[in-house]
Amino acid sequence: MNKKWRTIFFYVGLTIGILLIIAGIVIGKDLANMRLEGSDL
Amino acid sequence: MFKKLDLPFYRRLSQTIFGLLLTNSYIQVITTKSIYSGPLKGFCIPFLNCHACPFAVFSCPIGMLQYYAATQQLPLFLFGFFIVIGLIVGRAACGWLCPFGLIQDIMFKIKTRKFRIPGFLNYGKYVILIVFVIILPLLTHIHWFSRLCPYGALIAGIPWVLWNPIDPDFEAPVIDLETIGFMYVLKIGILVFFLVWFIYAKRPFCRVACPLGAIWAVFNKISLLRFKVKESCVSCQQCDEICPMELPTYDKVDSENCIKCFDCTSCKHISAKFSIR
Numbered sequence: 001m002n003k004k005w006r007t008i009f010f011y012v013g014l015t016i017g018i019l020l021i022i023a024g025i026v027i028g029k030d031l032a033n034m035r036l037e038g039s040d041l
Numbered sequence: 042m043f044k045k046l047d048l049p050f051y052r053r054l055s056q057t058i059f060g061l062l063l064t065n066s067y068i069q070v071i072t073t074k075s076i077y078s079g080p081l082k083g084f085c086i087p088f089l090n091c092h093a094c095p096f097a098v099f100s101c102p103i104g105m106l107q108y109y110a111a112t113q114q115l116p117l118f119l120f121g122f123f124i125v126i127g128l129i130v131g132r133a134a135c136g137w138l139c140p141f142g143l144i145q146d147i148m149f150k151i152k153t154r155k156f157r158i159p160g161f162l163n164y165g166k167y168v169i170l171i172v173f174v175i176i177l178p179l180l181t182h183i184h185w186f187s188r189l190c191p192y193g194a195l196i197a198g199i200p201w202v203l204w205n206p207i208d209p210d211f212e213a214p215v216i217d218l219e220t221i222g223f224m225y226v227l228k229i230g231i232l233v234f235f236l237v238w239f240i241y242a243k244r245p246f247c248r249v250a251c252p253l254g255a256i257w258a259v260f261n262k263i264s265l266l267r268f269k270v271k272e273s274c275v276s277c278q279q280c281d282e283i284c285p286m287e288l289p290t291y292d293k294v295d296s297e298n299c300i301k302c303f304d305c306t307s308c309k310h311i312s313a314k315f316s317i318r
């Protein structure tokens with residue numbers, strides 16, 4: 001993969017990743033949902 | 042970078058302290074007889090660590106992913122977590138933090154005849170991620186990977202069944218032993234299979250079966266942390282021999298299987314870099 005595409009993928013990916021984290025906390029209440037129970041023994 | 046450090050030692054230290062001890066530090070379970078379910082369980086760590094382990098403080102990212110698949114919800118935070126961590130360090134958590142990786146590294150030191158893993162088996166982890174972590178939980182609402190995970194069996198399934206304390210609230214054993222059936226036996230069988238394989242091959246679970254490794258692998262080529270092979274490299278294959286994933290770094294730098302352990306940088310022709318370009 002050449003440097004140009006690597007740079008583009010990196011910045012686009014990082015922006016999407018950060019937006020998803022913010023959206024998950026603000027909209028999705030993901031953190032509360034993630035409290036799993038030990039039912040998978 | 043890191044040339045003068047005893048990297049394997051620091052890696053074992055990091056895997057033991059951060060991967061094994063800090064993430065499994067809920068010693069109050071001895072008195073409470075139930076797993077920790079406080080606010081920290083809302084966060085996942087970047088490596089496999091069963092959230093059902095008696096001592097687990099954080100959640101397993103693969104456990105979360107299949108939980109969301111089984112409940113048919115979109116895990117926005119988790120997707121963001123995968124992307125951001127993957128873009129920064131790729132599979133480095135596999136090499137520096139994962140306690141199951143530590144077990145594989147240690148068991149491979151047992152002196153016996155060793156075998157290489159056929160290359161096509163490397164695709165197994167992608168199949169397991171798609172089928173057992175996403176599609177089957179989505180369709181059946183059952184946590185299939187957790188039911189079969191050998192590391193889950195080792196740090197959660199076996200300890201709970203062996204300990205099986207009396208629950209103070211219900212005054213009955215925590216695990217009803219009559220509910221243990223075929224899936225539990227199968228899970229133990231998978232664990233035994235991998236434990237034997239660990240003796241004969243380098244990190245077989247990471248290369249063939251780890252769904253989290255499959256996720257991080259996607260980011261390996263574009264992550265900030267990468268490696269560079271100098272033009273002076275004479276393909277002596279020293280990196281291939283020393284690599285815990287049996288990768289010929291001189292030929293395939295930043296492979297999707299590279300766990301960024303830095304072991305190959307003991308060769309003067311290979312160096313690590315932390316940059317976008």
